[in-house]
Amino acid sequence: MLRLEKRPQPSRAWTYGAPVLAVILTIIFGMGLFAILGKDPLIAIKTIFWDPIFGPFAHFYRPEIVKKAAPLVLIAVGLSFGFRAGIWNIGAEGQYIIGAICGAGVALAFYPMEARWLIFPLMIVVGLVGGLLWAMIPAILRVVFKTNEILVSLMLVYVAEVLIKAFSIGLLRNPEGFGMPGSRNLRQYPSAANLDLIPNTGFHWGALAALMAVVAAYILFTRHQFGFNVRLAGQSPRAAGFAGVNANRLVILCMGISGALAGLAGLFEVAGPSGQILGSFPAFYGFTAIIVAFLGRLHPVGILFAGLIMALTYIGGQAAEAQLNLPAAAILTFQGMLLFCLLAVDVLTNYRFKFGQREAR
Amino acid sequence: MKLLELQGLTKAYPGVIANSDVSFDIDKGQIHAVLGENGAGKSTLVKTIYGLVRPDKGQMLLEGAPFAPTDPRSARAAGVAMVFQHFSLFDAMSVAENIALGMENPPKTQDLATQIQAASENYGLPLSPDRIVGDLSAGERQRVEIIRCLLQNPKLLIMDEPTSVLTPQEVDILFGTLRLLASEGTSILYISHKLQEIRALCEHATVLRQGKVVGTFDPREMSNRDMAEMMVGKTLTTPKRAAVTTGQPLLQVSGLSAPSPHQFGTSLKEISFTLHAGEVLGIGGVAGNGQDELVAALSGEIRTSDDMILLEDQGIGADGPNARRALGLCAAPEERNGHAAAPDMSLVENALMTAKTRLSLLKKGFIDWPRSRAFAQEVIARFDVRTPSPETAARALSGGNLQKFVIGREIIQNPRVLVINQPTWGVDAAAAAAIRQALLDLASAGSAVLVISQDLEEVLEITDRFAALNEGTLSQAVPTAGLTMEKIGLMLGGAHDLEVAHA
Incomplete structure (x- = not known):
């Protein structure tokens, strides 16, 4: 009989x-998914995981991966503090x-003043403070009234979504x-643009901030x-x-740290890759970062790798959508599988499989 | 007539032989003690009988028939029940739900509640079936375990250190229960290192040392010292201390009142006492009478108004734990895993946890890991903590070893006042003696020690004065010299609790 035995130490x-096993399992299950959808599983996996980095058009994909990964890593690093302490900010x-x-x-x-030395740093500060203050709402409500920060932070996402639509029009x-x-498109406003620090690498100020975080x-x-x-409390x-x-x-x-870093990520995104406030402002980074944080085991270096892998599945997924006519939902399912597999294999850290009868000392 | 025969039981784990050729018999209706230090193989032996461990060699006969339980369920079906030392209860569930979980065919909740009430009254173990286990004290949780077993009408009842949290009167009642069960034909396998109690209860005792049977005898004919030395395999020294020279007051508690942070906890009511330099003050009481709350109020986990607690004439009632540590007040709560220590963290991290303030292990908030590691190693060396390395997780240590670590961690910080709850709970005789000696040495060196304990022998052995905690109020402290168990029992108001259960 197969059973789980708790390890004396993690x-x-x-x-x-x-996490490595989780990625491998995701690839295996993903191949099954793509096969059911009638696509060649090997080609699908190659399109998602291989081509964006090493394929003939990699020079086009690689900067996109960095641009995707930067906000994910920045937000996930912030979330990892709360998640390690048992404080669940779902509203990044x-x-x-x-x-x-x-x-x-x-x-x-x-606009249109020309003073990058003043405007860009000020944007960074205000973006950071904005995210921080938004996170203070669930934080203070929890401390003072013992509300559930999961619900409050999540509901404030919908408020924020309505706000950005209202501001954009x-x-x-x-x-x-x-x-x-x-x-206006901030990329065309030199005092505010968050451009690549090294041209054509996708490595903008947000990526630098993510590395620093x-x-x-x-x-x-x-x-x-x-x-x-933080670890002790968790x-x-x-x-x-x-x-x-x-x-x-x-x-x-x-909550303050996660809010501030999420706010920073938003600022760098709007001033850089996205360029403008729009109802369809690139969304879901805040939610995907939750997956990234757990995929990276709430460890900063792990989160860096997890962010890159997650970005790869986005970019590779878009390529697969375009080239193989895969439905967008299949890519989302694929990403969901990744978190699911991670949670499933997570058990191996604290438990081991044993065959045969239970023994105890 | 023999109920259970153990024949040559041997069980080896990698690197250690837990049981080596263990043989003895238990008669029907016999109360049989198994004595031994932590690690002597008692747990492995009872787990073998309870079906949790399968022996490498040897066999067991139950009522003459081969008995080889593959799991606790088959052991229970054969009539073996066990009260564990470590409780296996779910905090979020009620007493009745927890008991139902341990039964093969639980009756309806209402009927079960009635049965629990009945058992609780018959055996003098006050317990309300509807209470949530998370709100119960250690002593009350043990009552749940005992009643859970009694409801199974077992042929053999295994009790692993059952009395650690009972008053003398409650112990007497429990012993009455056990004798009643034995006279009805139930055999009892009683595991303990409390020699006094084994002598009072058992007719037969088997001593294990390093996995081997080193003796079987009638405990009523042996002295405590002989039994203890047989157990440890060397000559024991009773804790000694230099002549008591009580100095100036270090800790003054006056009119300390605080609501319990827990719904079913005990609020502290107008507690007053003074603790002098060089003194060991004992506070006794039945579990759940405000011990946890008192420790929390003294450690700083519960804040009160500043002047309720004075440390060397300075008000500290509103200070947090680290401010109090800085001023010289250290504490060690009862629950080792999860309160005094973080189970998943290494010993180094656990050492840092409370020593950071007094030993300045932080530099501008940054942790001095080399010095933290050195401090952990010092605790391990001076208090003989058995661990593979200081990087081992706290949860991997046995209860006794972790307790030595927790207490050593506080003592080496050289506090002015040390507050300690249940210093030797679940700790073997040799380790307990070492801990008590360390507490006495700390007092002799001029610090004040407050020992909160439900082990009254311990209180009599090491304290200078004694006060009883009862429903959140503290009695006047009296000199320990000249106190008897009976007097202490009356101070604890122990009988009153039991009358309620009989009513």
Whole structure:
């Protein structure tokens, strides 16, 4: 009989091995899915995973992967603090949108002034603060009224979505846009544009911020008391209380960090790849980042890799949609499988399979 | 007539032989003790009988027929029931639901509640079937376990350290119950390291050391010291301390009142006491009378108004745990896993958890890992914590070893006042003696120690003064010298609790 036995210690090998196995399982199940849809599974997988990096048009795809990965990593690193502490900010999507609105608002307020030294840094600050304040709503409600931050942060996503639609046809609409919805394109406003730091690599300011966030989070988690308290609170809330960790302060800090980084991601997106405030502003980064955070085991370096892989499935998925006529839903299903497989193999970190009778010491 | 015969049971794990050729018999209606230190193989032995472990060699006969249970269910079907030392209860469920979970064919909730009520009254173990287990104290949880077994009408009842959280009066009642069961023909396998209690209850005792049977005898004819030394295999020293020189007051608690953070917890009512330098004050009480709340109020997990608690004349009632540590008040709560220590974290991380303040293991918020590791190693070395490495997760340690680590961690910080709840719960005799000695040494060095314990022998052994905690109020502290178990029992108001159960 096959059964699970709890390990005395979490397995170090499986902590790192589980995400790799999850990706492999996803590829296997994904091939099955594509086969059922009547596509050649090997070609589908090659189109998604191989061609964007090494294929003949890789020079076109690679910058797109970086552009996709940057906001995912930035948001996921922020979320990892709360998730490790047992504070569930599900509304990063909303904080991301608000960050974009605030940052773009600053830029448009200064338009057409030429002062990149002033405007771009100010956009960064305001975008960050916007996301942070949006995250403070569920945080403060939880601390003061013990509301559930999952529900409140999630509901605020829908509020943010309505706001960005309203702004795109209202306050922030391009006055020279012939009545079309959407703001001015910030990419064409040199003082506000978030362009590639190295041309044609997709490596814009947001990617730099994501890398800095990865490094900072790594240091905080491994060397700093704050990261230690976050882990302690997540693993043993009572022990954290005994160690003197202020649970309410932790809620505010973790929600604040995730909100601020999501806001930053929004700002860099609106000033760069997207360019304008629009009702169809590139969405779902905030939700996908939740998957990225868990795929990366809530570890900063893991999140970096997970963000890149997730971006690859987006870019590769779009290529597969276009070239193989795969339905968009199939790609979403494929991404869902990835999280599902990860959660399933996650059990191996703390448990091992044993054949035969149960034994206990 | 023999109920259970064990013949040459041997069980080896990688690197350790847990049981080696263990043989003895248990008669019908016999109360048979198994004595041994942690790691002596008692747990493996009872788990073999309960079907959790299959022996490599040897066999068992139950009522003359071969008995080889493959799982606890078949052991239970054969009439073997067990009360574990570590509770297997679900916090979010009620007492009745938890008991139903352990039964093969649970009756309707209403009938079960009636049965629980009846058993609780017959055996003097007050317990309300509707309460949520998460709100129960350790002592009350154990009552759930005991009643769960009693409802199965077992032929053989295995009890693993059942009395650690009962008052002397409750122990007497429990022993009455066990004797009643034995006279009705139920055999009882009683595992304990409380020698006094084994002598009071059992006619036969088997001592295990390093997996082997080192002796079978009638405990009524052996002295405590002889039994303990047979168990440990070496000569034991009772904790000693230098002459008591009580100094100036270090900790003054006056009119401490605080609501319990838990729905069914016990609120603290007007608690007052003074703790002097060089003194060990014992606070006894039945589990669930406010011990957890008192420790939390002293450690800083519950905040009160500042002047309710004075540490060296400075109000600290409103301070958090780390501010109190900085001033010299350290604490060790009862629950090791998940409260005093984080189970999934390494010993180094657990050492850092409470020592960061006093040992300045943080530099501008950054953790000094090398010094934290050195501190963890110091605790491990000085308190003889058996662990493969300081990087081992706390949950991988046995209860006794983790307790030595938790207490060593606080003592090495050299606190002015140490507050400690259940210092030796579930800890073997040698480790318990080491812990008690360390507490006495700390007091002799001029610190004040507050020991909250339900082990009254321990309280009598190491404290200078004693006070009883009953429903959140604290009695006047009296000198321990001259106190008897009976007097303590009356101070605890132990009898009153039991009358309720009989009513």
